[in-house]
Amino acid sequence: MMNPKVLIANYRVWRPRWFYPFISLVVALSLCLTTPQPGKALDLIPFLLQGVQVLQLSNISPNQEVDLGKRINQELVSSDVRLNHDPEINRYVQQIGRRLAVNSDRPNLPYTFQVVEDKSINAFATLGGYVYVNTGLIKAADNEAELASVIAHEIGHIGGKHVVKQMQQKALESGLLSAAGLDRNTAVNIGVQLARDLPRSRQNEYEADQRGLRTLTRTGYSQSAMVSFMKKLLGKSSTPTFLSTHPGTSDRIAALQRSIKAQPSSGQYGLDNAAYRASIRELL
Numbered sequence: 001m002m003n004p005k006v007l008i009a010n011y012r013v014w015r016p017r018w019f020y021p022f023i024s025l026v027v028a029l030s031l032c033l034t035t036p037q038p039g040k041a042l043d044l045i046p047f048l049l050q051g052v053q054v055l056q057l058s059n060i061s062p063n064q065e066v067d068l069g070k071r072i073n074q075e076l077v078s079s080d081v082r083l084n085h086d087p088e089i090n091r092y093v094q095q096i097g098r099r100l101a102v103n104s105d106r107p108n109l110p111y112t113f114q115v116v117e118d119k120s121i122n123a124f125a126t127l128g129g130y131v132y133v134n135t136g137l138i139k140a141a142d143n144e145a146e147l148a149s150v151i152a153h154e155i156g157h158i159g160g161k162h163v164v165k166q167m168q169q170k171a172l173e174s175g176l177l178s179a180a181g182l183d184r185n186t187a188v189n190i191g192v193q194l195a196r197d198l199p200r201s202r203q204n205e206y207e208a209d210q211r212g213l214r215t216l217t218r219t220g221y222s223q224s225a226m227v228s229f230m231k232k233l234l235g236k237s238s239t240p241t242f243l244s245t246h247p248g249t250s251d252r253i254a255a256l257q258r259s260i261k262a263q264p265s266s267g268q269y270g271l272d273n274a275a276y277r278a279s280i281r282e283l284l
Contacts, residue, residue, distance in 0.1 A: 056182075057164055057167055057168040057171070057182055057187070058168065060164060062108070062109065062128075065127050065128045065161075065164065066109065066110060066127070066128035066129065067128070068127045068128060068184070068187055068188060068191060069112075069126055069127035069128025069129065069130045069191075070128060070130075071184075071188045071191075072126050072127060072130070072188055072191040072192055072195065073112070073126065073130050075188060075192045076126075076132075076192060076195055077114075080196060081116055081132065082116065082117045082118070083114055083115065083116060083117065084115040084116065084117040084135055086115070086282050086283075088282050089115055089135075089138070089280060089282050089283060090114070090115050092279050092280065093113050093114075093115050093133055093138070093147075093151075094113045096113075096144065096147065096148050096151060097111060097113035097131060097151055097155075098111065098113070099148075099219055100148060100151055100152050100155055100215050100216070100219050101129070101155060103215050103218035103219045104152075104155045104156075104158075104159055104211075104215045105156075105159035105160075105211055105214075105215070106129075106158060106159050109128065109129035109158065110128075110129055111129035111130075111131065111155070111158075112128075112129055112130050112131070113131050113133070113151070114130070114131070114132050114133070115132075115133055115134075115135060115138070116132050116133065116134045116135065117135055118134040118135060118136055119134070119135065119136040120134055120136045120137075121134065121136045121137045121140045121233065122134045122136065122137055123137055123150050123151065123153075123154050124154065124195060125154040125155070125157045125158050125163070126163055126191055126194075126195050127158075127163050127164065127191060129158055131151060131154045131155065131158070132154075133147075133150070133151060133154075135283055137150060138280055138283060139280070139283055139284065140232075140233070141229060141276070142228075142229075142232070142273055142276070143225065143270055143271050143272060143273050143275075143276045144221075144269075144270035144271075144272070144275070144276045144279070145216075145221045145222045145224075145225030145269065145270030145271050146225045146226075146228060146229040146270075147276075148216060148219070148221050148225065148270055149212065149216055149221070149225045149226035149229055150229065152211075152212035152213070152215040152216045152219075152221075152226075153208050153209060153211075153212035153226070154208070154212075155211070155212065155215055156207065156208035156209065156210070156211030156212035156215065157204065157208045159211045159215075160204065160207050160208060160211060162201075162204045162207075162208065163191065163194060165204075166194050166201075166204075167182075167187060167190050167191060167194065168182075170190050170193075170194065171186070171187070171190060174190075205252065206252065206255060209226070209252055209255065209256055210255075210259060212226065213226055213256060213259055213260070217263075217265045217267060219267075219269075220267040220269040221267055221269050221270045222267060222268050222269065222270060222271050223260045223264070223265050223267065224260070225270065225271070226256055227253055227256050227257060227260070230249055230252065230253050230256075231253060233249070234249045234250065234253070
């Protein structure tokens with residue numbers, strides 16, 4: 001007959017595979033139920049039991065942001081956004097985008113630059129480095145530096161994490177933000193909605209302009225291109241989508257001119273109109 005002490009020792013060593021996960025869940029639930037803020041704790045229980053992935057937008061990691069951006073992009077290109085697949089045009093825009101990205105405030109993101117088949121003068125960005133540029137905007141620009149100025153502006157929104165902040169505000173206003181955070185699927189839906197509606201705050205636009213100007217300058221493009229493009233669009237009979245936001249375009253131009261005067265640059269790259277027309281000839 002086996003020694004009782006040996007039996008006890010063996011019993012102590014052996015554990016079924018589900019033992020530790022089960023204990024972890026019990027401990028987590030116990031902490032939730034005994035916390036001094038029961039309302040917030042109870043919000044976490046359904047997520048633990050259902051295995052839902054929850055995000056804390058206030059401190060979202062770069063990997064989580066890129067994953068959300070990828071999912072938002074998938075939703076957009078499968079519904080609202082029709083991509084242009086001309087290899088030469090896409091290669092050209094991607095080349096400009098990559099050149100700007102390495103000089104941006106967040107150079108380590110895996111940026112994705114896509115051309116949208118749309119006549120309207122517009123560009124937008126979403127989480128994780130996804131930037132979209134309409135064919136109408138590409139044709140409206142007179143040179144590469146003007147196109148680069150718009151792409152730099154959108155990269156500025158990514159650098160400032162403006163979409164993340166907008167998602168957080170939207171989720172809070174809609175009552176979708178719990179103590180545990182935001183369900184990832186809900187976050188994707190909000191991101192898609194924001195990309196469609198293109199809401200822009202006054203502060204975000206000014207900041208994206210300034211971040212974009214710094215990126216443009218570091219890359220060697222002409223600073224004046226950002227101002228010249230805005231001025232040209234301001235003179236159109238109907239305000240392009242790209243500028244149909246607050247603050248007013250005249251105020252943004254004045255702010256950019258002050259910044260350029262304060263920190264001028266000798267960079268003049270991208271002002272060759274003929275070279276630009278040749279690069280986008282597939283669209284003309």
